[in-house]
Amino acid sequence: MEITPGFLKDMPKIELHVHLESMMPGEMLERFAARQGKQLPRPAKELYHCSADDLSNFLAFLDSICAYVGTTEELSEVAEHAALESQRENILYMEAILNPTHWPQFTVPEIIQAVTAGFDRGQAAGGTDCRFTLSLSRTQTAEEAMELVEQMKAHRTPRLAGLSIDGNEILTGRTGERFRPAFLAAKAAGFGLTVHAGESSGPEGVRDAMDLLGADRLDHGVRAAEEPELVRRLAENQVPLNICLTSNLTLLYRCPEDHPLRRLLDAGAAVTLNRDDPTFLDGLTLTKELRRASSFGAMTGEELLNCQRTAACAAFCGEETKAALLAALADFEARL
Numbered sequence: 481m482e483i484t485p486g487f488l489k490d491m492p493k494i495e496l497h498v499h500l501e502s503m504m505p506g507e508m509l510e511r512f513a514a515r516q517g518k519q520l521p522r523p524a525k526e527l528y529h530c531s532a533d534d535l536s537n538f539l540a541f542l543d544s545i546c547a548y549v550g551t552t553e554e555l556s557e558v559a560e561h562a563a564l565e566s567q568r569e570n571i572l573y574m575e576a577i578l579n580p581t582h583w584p585q586f587t588v589p590e591i592i593q594a595v596t597a598g599f600d601r602g603q604a605a606g607g608t609d610c611r612f613t614l615s616l617s618r619t620q621t622a623e624e625a626m627e628l629v630e631q632m633k634a635h636r637t638p639r640l641a642g643l644s645i646d647g648n649e650i651l652t653g654r655t656g657e658r659f660r661p662a663f664l665a666a667k668a669a670g671f672g673l674t675v676h677a678g679e680s681s682g683p684e685g686v687r688d689a690m691d692l693l694g695a696d697r698l699d700h701g702v703r704a705a706e707e708p709e710l711v712r713r714l715a716e717n718q719v720p721l722n723i724c725l726t727s728n729l730t731l732l733y734r735c736p737e738d739h740p741l742r743r744l745l746d747a748g749a750a751v752t753l754n755r756d757d758p759t760f761l762d763g764l765t766l767t768k769e770l771r772r773a774s775s776f777g778a779m780t781g782e783e784l785l786n787c788q789r790t791a792a793c794a795a796f797c798g799e800e801t802k803a804a805l806l807a808a809l810a811d812f813e814a815r816l
């Protein structure tokens with residue numbers, strides 16, 4: 481199975497770890513800002529050419545750009561755009577993460593409704609089938625977490641797939657106990673559970689995600705590789721690791737050889753490949769991410785396809801959708 485540009489472009493793709501806040505083109509935000517009589521801090525084309533200051537304060541920068549989205553209709557447009565853009569590189573199914581703490585201008589029910597409407601419109605226009613998880617920040621309280629789950633239950637739509645958590649664990653320390661009740665409640669309501677761990681936290685964050693939060697999937701999870709026993713456990717239980725190679729090579733590992741992707745694959749871990757923050761990573765596409773995995777991670781064509789199967793099986797969607805995704809992958813393979 482030769483890895484040609486056509487092979488990577490045409491491969492049906494499934495993506496489970498990408499933040500909606502990082503999918504808004506500068507030009508779109510410039511238009512939204514103008515409606516509010518505001519200006520971007522620099523020209524739209526350079527909005528994401530961040531300085532070290534922006535990156536050291538990444539979450540604050542995210543807050544500042546989300547503020548340009550002033551109406552629920554604009555938020556719908558953000559979601560619709562993400563669905564149409566993803567389709568251009570043959571992403572059949574995508575789950576985006578949205579963290580309501582970056583969007584204080586909207587209530588949670590407004591967010592759920594607007595994102596659902598945008599994804600509906602995008603798919604109706606031929607775009608990717610998109611779902612989303614709502615994400616807690618590690619700095620929130622147990623009460624705020626439970627409140628989010630209650631609102632998710634009360635305003636559920638077919639596109640709202642699950643509960644997530646992100647944020648810098650170096651700053652917050654271990655928070656598994658604090659968020660355990662909210663995750664249990666979300667699980668009981670039938671939501672999927674995904675947890676950022678093993679990136680800003682080490683192996684202990686990965687263990688807490690599984691043992692305390694009952695995570696179905698881990699976003700990143702790569703630092704589990706620091707503990708061979710934990711890698712064995714992840715492989716044995718086939719816990720999906722939603723790895724973002726480009727993002728990790730930008731923020732976490734100084735040189736590509738340090739990235740444990742190859743070691744995790746060789747140990748039999750369940751791996752998916754994802755963009756994480758495309759606008760902040762120079763407009764990263766999933767196709768580029770796969771190409772990078774084939775070079776830095778020495779992944780074969782079979783392994784890249786297998787990642788898509790792993791993602792299809794780990795998706796927070798119904799069995800019928802999963803079967804359709806797996807059938808599309810089988811069909812692609814048969815035509816090679």
Ligand SMILES: [Zn+2]
Binds near residue numbers: 497499646676699756
């Ligand atoms: Zn992420």
